[in-house]
Amino acid sequence: MILPHVIDVPLPYKVKVKDVCLGYNFVILLSKAGMLYSFGKKNNFGVLGHGNKKPMEVPTAIKEIKRAGARISSVFCGFSHVIAKSARGKVFSWGSGKKGQLGLGKDTKVALSP
Numbered sequence: 001m002i003l004p005h006v007i008d009v010p011l012p013y014k015v016k017v018k019d020v021c022l023g024y025n026f027v028i029l030l031s032k033a034g035m036l037y038s039f040g041k042k043n044n045f046g047v048l049g050h051g052n053k054k055p056m057e058v059p060t061a062i063k064e065i066k067r068a069g070a071r072i073s074s075v076f077c078g079f080s081h082v083i084a085k086s087a088r089g090k091v092f093s094w095g096s097g098k099k100g101q102l103g104l105g106k107d108t109k110v111a112l113s114p
Contacts, residue, residue, distance in 0.1 A: 009029070011031075017032070021077035022077055023081070026039070026040025026077075028049075028084075030084075039058055039060060043055050045096035045110050050113060065084070070086040070087075070088070070090055081093065081096050094112065097110060
């Protein structure tokens, strides 16, 4: 039987995790301060939100969220896409949009960052 256990995730000093969502081989962490951090070994569609397709082994802040001055209140992960909502109601999406799941129109197949 496999039992859950605590893991040490290397986050910047004083970052406290509020929520977590999981997709296919990637993780998005929402901090209590409203920042998003991502890591994972699969980033084929830019699901990590860093503007590239490189995997990340440690949680890394998604800088576009910070640049937008947004404080994220909730985050949801699909198989290969992410949707996040700010405290002010702004919606961010990135990853695979092959089936229109990003809400960016049918021509957007991939968004590498929010």
